[in-house]
Amino acid sequence: YLEFVRSSETTGVDGKPMLNRYSTHLTREHDFPGAQAMLFGAGVPDRQTMQTAPHVGIASVWWEGNPCNMHLYDLGREVKKAVTSRGMLAWQYNTIGVSDAITMGNQGMRFSLQTREIIADSVETVTCAQAHDANITIPGCDKNMPGCIMGMARHNRPSLMIYGGTIDKGYSKTLRKPVNVATCYEAFGAYQYNTLRQPDDGGDTSKTKDDIMDDLEKHACPGAGACGGMYTANTMATAIETMGLSLPGSSSTPATSPAKMRECAKAADAIKVCLEKEITPKQLLTKKSFENALVITMALGGSTNAVLHFLAMAVTAGVELTLDDFQRVSNKIPFIADLAPSGKYLMADLYEIGGVPSVQKLLIAAGLLDGSIPTVTGKTLAENVASWPSLPSDQVMIRSLSDPIKKSGHIQILKGSFAPSGAVAKITGKEGLKFTGKARCFDKEVQLNEALNRGEIPRGENLVLIVRYEGPKGGPGMPEQLKASAAIMGAGLTNIALVTDGRYSGASHGFIVGHVCPEAAVGGPIALVKDGDEVTIDAETNSISVDVSVDEMEKRKAAWTPPRMVVTRGALAKYAALVSDASHGAVTDLF
Numbered sequence: 001y002l003e004f005v006r007s008s009e010t011t012g013v014d015g016k017p018m019l020n021r022y023s024t025h026l027t028r029e030h031d032f033p034g035a036q037a038m039l040f041g042a043g044v045p046d047r048q049t050m051q052t053a054p055h056v057g058i059a060s061v062w063w064e065g066n067p068c069n070m071h072l073y074d075l076g077r078e079v080k081k082a083v084t085s086r087g088m089l090a091w092q093y094n095t096i097g098v099s100d101a102i103t104m105g106n107q108g109m110r111f112s113l114q115t116r117e118i119i120a121d122s123v124e125t126v127t128c129a130q131a132h133d134a135n136i137t138i139p140g141c142d143k144n145m146p147g148c149i150m151g152m153a154r155h156n157r158p159s160l161m162i163y164g165g166t167i168d169k170g171y172s173k174t175l176r177k178p179v180n181v182a183t184c185y186e187a188f189g190a191y192q193y194n195t196l197r198q199p200d201d202g203g204d205t206s207k208t209k210d211d212i213m214d215d216l217e218k219h220a221c222p223g224a225g226a227c228g229g230m231y232t233a234n235t236m237a238t239a240i241e242t243m244g245l246s247l248p249g250s251s252s253t254p255a256t257s258p259a260k261m262r263e264c265a266k267a268a269d270a271i272k273v274c275l276e277k278e279i280t281p282k283q284l285l286t287k288k289s290f291e292n293a294l295v296i297t298m299a300l301g302g303s304t305n306a307v308l309h310f311l312a313m314a315v316t317a318g319v320e321l322t323l324d325d326f327q328r329v330s331n332k333i334p335f336i337a338d339l340a341p342s343g344k345y346l347m348a349d350l351y352e353i354g355g356v357p358s359v360q361k362l363l364i365a366a367g368l369l370d371g372s373i374p375t376v377t378g379k380t381l382a383e384n385v386a387s388w389p390s391l392p393s394d395q396v397m398i399r400s401l402s403d404p405i406k407k408s409g410h411i412q413i414l415k416g417s418f419a420p421s422g423a424v425a426k427i428t429g430k431e432g433l434k435f436t437g438k439a440r441c442f443d444k445e446v447q448l449n450e451a452l453n454r455g456e457i458p459r460g461e462n463l464v465l466i467v468r469y470e471g472p473k474g475g476p477g478m479p480e481q482l483k484a485s486a487a488i489m490g491a492g493l494t495n496i497a498l499v500t501d502g503r504y505s506g507a508s509h510g511f512i513v514g515h516v517c518p519e520a521a522v523g524g525p526i527a528l529v530k531d532g533d534e535v536t537i538d539a540e541t542n543s544i545s546v547d548v549s550v551d552e553m554e555k556r557k558a559a560w561t562p563p564r565m566v567v568t569r570g571a572l573a574k575y576a577a578l579v580s581d582a583s584h585g586a587v588t589d590l591f
């Protein structure tokens with residue numbers, strides 16, 4: 001039905017190639033006088049412009065109250081200025097979004113993943129309903145990026161994405177080191193276990209743990225931009241740039257850099273190229289470009305959330321991508337980046353040594369990235385980065401491919417009696433490759449957080465802490481968990497593995513397994529495990545198993561009753577009713 005509204009004519013009323021093949025239905029002759037009156041009323045300067053200029057929708061995920069998003073309206077204004085100055089009509093609009101960090105750990109987090117669907121719905125709806133000829137999206141926080149790409153894939157009109165950009169580094173005077181939002185969560189673990197102190201380096205040691213927390217909270221986020229490590233937002237922006245859907249450098253250019261403003265102007269040129277060459281999102285969202293996304297995610301140690309979002313983007317674009325693809329790519333791609341959360345550098349540091357294009361250049365030269373894929377510039381990825389500087393020889397952030405941190409990727413797809421349809425683990429190797437421990441089960445994350453607050457998780461015996469009924473349907477909304485993993489890392493509890501049918505924040509690290517499928521709410525094995533069962537996670541055999549016989553599991557299944565849905569009306573109820581499982585991206589339009 002989307003093709004139906006695209007004009008089959010290729011020459012405009014001015015005799016030039018027609019770039020307004022969607023809006024022309026509204027603007028030619030006087031078939032829709034009400035629409036034309038509205039467009040004049042909204043600011044179209046004259047009939048010639050209305051009938052020949054392409055209408056470009058500019059969708060920013062702007063709202064106040066979140067550093068990742070607070071500047072996106074201003075970026076949208078810059079884009080509008082540039083689009084208008086190049087003879088196109090620019091229509092700015094907005095979608096909703098929520099902050100992953102602000103909602104983290106409270107019930108608000110249940111709304112986070114479903115905002116990806118609302119953003120996709122919004123971009124699709126405005127583009128199609130308003131007959132826009134092209135679309136520029138400007139996302140900032142985690143779910144924004146996949147949401148925008150899914151919306152672009154659905155309407156499939158010439159499009160590109162401008163990433164809002166990464167935040168600058170904060171600095172803590174009490175801890176005397178650079179800090180970011182994840183530092184606050186980890187410090188909270190030490191705060192709970194009374195081990196939060198100033199460094200014993202000859203400087204001030206008089207600050208209390210409350211002074212230190214106060215200092216951290218005030219200085220971790222020094223202005224606009226998305227969380228600074230290789231967390232979900234930066235992971236998704238990096239992957240999308242490597243798929244060719246944003247301009248070179250978009251993912252590593254900091255939000256407050258003048259270069260981000262220049263990117264807004266360049267986007268106007270690029271969208272014109274996309275219109276002229278009829279480059280559409282589905283031409284860019286291909287198996288090859290998803291392969292590139294997986295490669296850069298493994299090489300840079302990106303967030304496990306990328307698995308869910310890539311699956312969702314692929315489902316939307318009609319590309320065959322499965323969990324097995326992730327394992328295949330993970331097996332062959334070395335993990336080379338000393339970036340947070342497992343490493344010490346931030347995206348703003350990577351920008352200083354050349355940014356993501358310099359890493360792409362390295363990986364293309366090694367034959368690991370496909371440089372021949374088309375991009376929104378009208379050139380290939382390899383052509384885009386050809387003039388970009390190579391990584392400096394004296395930098396230490398990105399290791400050489402022959403001396404990686406780990407020879408294979410950090411994302412492991414696990415299957416087994418605990419997760420027959422798959423689970424996603426983030427294992428950098430620092431924590432070991434195999435873990436066996438006694439299960440301790442928590443129905444909902446809040447129960448685990450309360451146990452941690454009470455200091456009830458002991459050191460010593462190996463424990464597998466299981467948080468269940470937090471999947472896409474059961475959460476509902478597959479809420480992200482960071483508080484527990486950060487508190488456990490901060491408290492130095494090395495005897496713990498975490499397993500959930502929910503998700504982990506991109507800032508999480510440690511021995512963690514999420515996205516367990518089938519989820520507890522539909523009676524998956526994770527619902528049937530009991531305290532004391534032995535659970536083994538093995539990244540070498542890619543398995544996660546529970547040491548309980550098949551007969552016993554069947555008995556437990558027969559005695560299991562589905563939980564009562566606590567949310568029965570509103571956005572989350574709609575989401576829970578529609579959502580697919582995590583191994584299919586947790587999308588809401590896969591019937």
Ligand code: FES
Nearest residue numbers: 068101141227233
């Ligand atoms: Fe937006 Fe972290 S809260 S990227």
